[in-house]
Amino acid sequence: MKVVDEHVEVTETEASGGVKGHNVRYVLGFSLIAVIIVMSAIWIIPVLLQP
Template identity: 60%
Template sequence: MQRFEDHDELTETEASGGVKEHGVRYVLGISLFLAIGLLSIMWIIPAANSSG
């Protein structure tokens, strides 16, 4: 980090906290897919049983 009179300048790594991995993207995608699947099952099963 370089300090100037009225501001500090950070490098790209310092500004991002050093995190460059994309694992979070996969966790969020899988979680979203599972949540949609679970909520769909919770909706479809009662609807199929009550229509008969």
């Protein structure tokens, strides 16, 4: 990080503030599948328990 003409210039790595990659798509995919299963169960179970 360096100061140039009263403003700060940072590199892409310094500015990102986080880690890129690390299997984010897998976490999002598994989360999506889990939400679909849970919401389906919430919808289906009461229907099955009706007389």
